[in-house]
Amino acid sequence: MRPYFEKMTAFGHELKKGRLKSSQENLQKLKDAESKIQIEVERVKMVGLPEEKINARGQMTVWQRLEYLLDPGTWCPLHTLYNPADNEQGTTNVIDGLGKIAGKWAVVIGFDNKVLAGAWLPGQSENILRGTDLAKRLHIPLVWLVNCSGANLPEQEKFYANRRGAGTPLFRHAELEQLGIPVLAGIYGTNPAGGGYHGISATILFAHKDCNIAVGGAGIVSGMAPKGEFNLDTAEEIIDKAGKFKATPPGTAKTHYDETGFFRYVFETESDVLDGLKDYMKDLPSFHPKFYRVAQSREPRFPSQDLYHLLPMEPKKVYDFDEVLARLVDSSEHMEFRPDYGPEIYTGLCKIDGFLTACIGNRQGYLGKDYPEYADYAGMGGKVYRQGLIKMNEFVTLCGRDRIPIIWLQDTTGVDVGDDAEKAELLGLAMSLIYSIQQTDNPMMLLMLRKGTASSHYFMGGPTANRHNAFTIGTAASEIYVMHGETAAVATYSRRLVKEKEAGRPLEPIIERMNRLAREYHENSRPLFCAQKGLIDEIVPLSDLRKYLVAFAGAAYQNPKSICPHHQMILPRIIKG
Amino acid sequence: MAQEMVATLPGKVSQVKIKVGAKVEEDQEALTIEAMKMETPIFIPCNGTVKKLFVKEGDEVDEGDILAIIAGI
Numbered sequence: 001m002r003p004y005f006e007k008m009t010a011f012g013h014e015l016k017k018g019r020l021k022s023s024q025e026n027l028q029k030l031k032d033a034e035s036k037i038q039i040e041v042e043r044v045k046m047v048g049l050p051e052e053k054i055n056a057r058g059q060m061t062v063w064q065r066l067e068y069l070l071d072p073g074t075w076c077p078l079h080t081l082y083n084p085a086d087n088e089q090g091t092t093n094v095i096d097g098l099g100k101i102a103g104k105w106a107v108v109i110g111f112d113n114k115v116l117a118g119a120w121l122p123g124q125s126e127n128i129l130r131g132t133d134l135a136k137r138l139h140i141p142l143v144w145l146v147n148c149s150g151a152n153l154p155e156q157e158k159f160y161a162n163r164r165g166a167g168t169p170l171f172r173h174a175e176l177e178q179l180g181i182p183v184l185a186g187i188y189g190t191n192p193a194g195g196g197y198h199g200i201s202a203t204i205l206f207a208h209k210d211c212n213i214a215v216g217g218a219g220i221v222s223g224m225a226p227k228g229e230f231n232l233d234t235a236e237e238i239i240d241k242a243g244k245f246k247a248t249p250p251g252t253a254k255t256h257y258d259e260t261g262f263f264r265y266v267f268e269t270e271s272d273v274l275d276g277l278k279d280y281m282k283d284l285p286s287f288h289p290k291f292y293r294v295a296q297s298r299e300p301r302f303p304s305q306d307l308y309h310l311l312p313m314e315p316k317k318v319y320d321f322d323e324v325l326a327r328l329v330d331s332s333e334h335m336e337f338r339p340d341y342g343p344e345i346y347t348g349l350c351k352i353d354g355f356l357t358a359c360i361g362n363r364q365g366y367l368g369k370d371y372p373e374y375a376d377y378a379g380m381g382g383k384v385y386r387q388g389l390i391k392m393n394e395f396v397t398l399c400g401r402d403r404i405p406i407i408w409l410q411d412t413t414g415v416d417v418g419d420d421a422e423k424a425e426l427l428g429l430a431m432s433l434i435y436s437i438q439q440t441d442n443p444m445m446l447l448m449l450r451k452g453t454a455s456s457h458y459f460m461g462g463p464t465a466n467r468h469n470a471f472t473i474g475t476a477a478s479e480i481y482v483m484h485g486e487t488a489a490v491a492t493y494s495r496r497l498v499k500e501k502e503a504g505r506p507l508e509p510i511i512e513r514m515n516r517l518a519r520e521y522h523e524n525s526r527p528l529f530c531a532q533k534g535l536i537d538e539i540v541p542l543s544d545l546r547k548y549l550v551a552f553a554g555a556a557y558q559n560p561k562s563i564c565p566h567h568q569m570i571l572p573r574i575i576k577g
Numbered sequence: 578m579a580q581e582m583v584a585t586l587p588g589k590v591s592q593v594k595i596k597v598g599a600k601v602e603e604d605q606e607a608l609t610i611e612a613m614k615m616e617t618p619i620f621i622p623c624n625g626t627v628k629k630l631f632v633k634e635g636d637e638v639d640e641g642d643i644l645a646i647i648a649g650i
Contacts, residue, residue: 015604016604017602017604018602018604018620018621019604019605019620021602021605022594022605023606316614316615316616317615317617317618318615318616318617364615365586365615365617366585366586366612366613366617369587369640378587378613380612380613380615382615413614
């Protein structure tokens with residue numbers, strides 16, 4: 001299939017000086033927004049005890065462990081700002097992402113040992129489940145850096161129980177193992193109760209000599225039967241018992257190496273543990289990239305810096321989607337699927353790091369007075385119409401058949417509405433697309449270029465497609481809401497305005513509510529809000545977007561569950577005709 | 578040689594960023610047409626000087642209307 005993929009059709013244009021100069025303000029707005037997000041990222045990194053204090057104890061911080069473990073330049077952090085329960089620490093207390101270890105992609109999760117000795121916090125289990133889901137979706141190893149003091153007891157009611165509570169990741173680890181996906185754990189520090197189970201739930205345990213894992217910690221072991229209240233006598237008793245157990249906490253490395261044999265290895269130094277993990281990763285099953293690559297990996301022909309000139313920060317401003325895509329894919333080449341049909345949607349085959357990848361995105365701008373064909377009004381890109389829906393259904397189905405991972409690039413204002421749109425079956429076709437996605441087993445990722453709105457945020461591979469959506473990244477221009485705030489205010493209060501007017505009452509109180517609702521919509525759709533609530537998994541600078549695409553493609557092709565030989569693919573033949 | 582700058586869609590001119598006599602560069606953003614809740618930028622077709630400008634903010638234009646003439650260099 002070399003003639004199909006080695007040299008595909010080039011697209012995109014070099015930006016002229018006039019464009020570069022007149023879009024300087026947009027560039028500055030995007031850079032400023034990215035800087036503000038970076039300040040929040042740095043704050044999460046600095047939370048808890050200072051690095052020097054951890055190092056003085058002879059320990060590395062989770063960030064130092066990650067830096068030592070991962071191949072340089074491969075780390076793609078996810079969920080850095082995720083904090084759905086609004087913890088005062090500003091974090092769920094685990095750090096996770098995609099990275100290469102010894103040349104192989106893995107999902108890596110580590111407890112932040114600077115914060116409450118890596119305790120379970122509210123929202124953490126949901127964060128971890130995103131990591132285990134990612135490993136499952138991409139069929140790649142999960143590597144843990146366990147250093148967990150267990151539940152933060154004063155807040156246990158917020159995370160201990162429930163369907164997706166702190167125990168659920170343990171079931172997910174078992175599920176991954178039953179699917180043939182290894183879970184490796186480097187274990188450090190004191191890991192009682194929840195921390196102990198996190199350690200033992202992995203496939204192979206790499207222990208530091210000073211670590212322990214235990215069903216219960218010294219605090220629990222020394223506990224007494226409840227007596228109804230505490231007083232000076234019971235306090236003295238607690239002090240006495242706790243002192244004894246502090247000296248010999250249960251579940252030491254010696255116990256679990258010499259007695260139980262749970263620990264496969266015990267290492268002298270912290271970095272030795274990480275070297276052990278690296279050594280194991282080398283031998284885990286994976287295809288050499290040459291098995292799946294359709295061409296040599298090449299950078300796009302245009303600089304990623306152009307993206308700051310092309311993607312408008314202003315949500316209503318039209319831009320050229322193809323020019324954006326040309327800054328993300330190998331050699332700025334593609335094979336477009338049905339270019340003469342459904343003009344509001346781009347569907348095409350591209351290469352990312354030499355791997356064949358399908359891209360689907362919203363083209364922006366005026367679509368001409370004759371489109372959509374079923375209505376007497378003109379169409380505008382960002383909205384989705386009948387042809388676009390049919391084209392996406394076809395493309396996704398064929399990608400499923402050919403086992404091609406899909407990258408969705410969303411910037412959508414929703415689906416066309418009105419009686420013409422209903423007669424054109426848009427409701428049914430949109431649901432058909434969800435059905436089409438669900439009947440594939442392809443890894444997918446979403447890049448939220450700008451707007452995610454209405455049902456198109458769902459059916460265009462959004463996080464709600466969570467069996468398929470490996471992860472979703474956003475930009476400093478991303479915003480997600482069911483509809484624009486002002487539209488929502490009209491929908492909510494229009495009838496009330498009529499009633500107040502008819503009753504002769506003042507309209508100002510309703511107007512104030514409408515303005516408040518619109519403001520709330522704006523505030524609750526910003527990139528930081530989206531990241532904190534998990535609507536996107538990471539806000540990524542435009543200059544780093546391709547790095548995440550490379551990670552996704554490489555991970556998706558590392559050890560896929562199912563193969564379609566290149567010469568048996570049908571989609572490239574359909575495109576060629 | 579002069580080149581016409583043409584409206585690519587019908588709508589209302591919401592912003593004009595050029596003036597007659599101003600030196601302009603190819604692909605520079607010249608004005609904005611607002612339609613269907615979206616703002617579409619119109620770009621200068623060639624390096625040169627704005628010879629004529631036929632629209633002002635608030636004007637309604639149709640697809641294909643000539644918005645300005647650029648005297649190329």
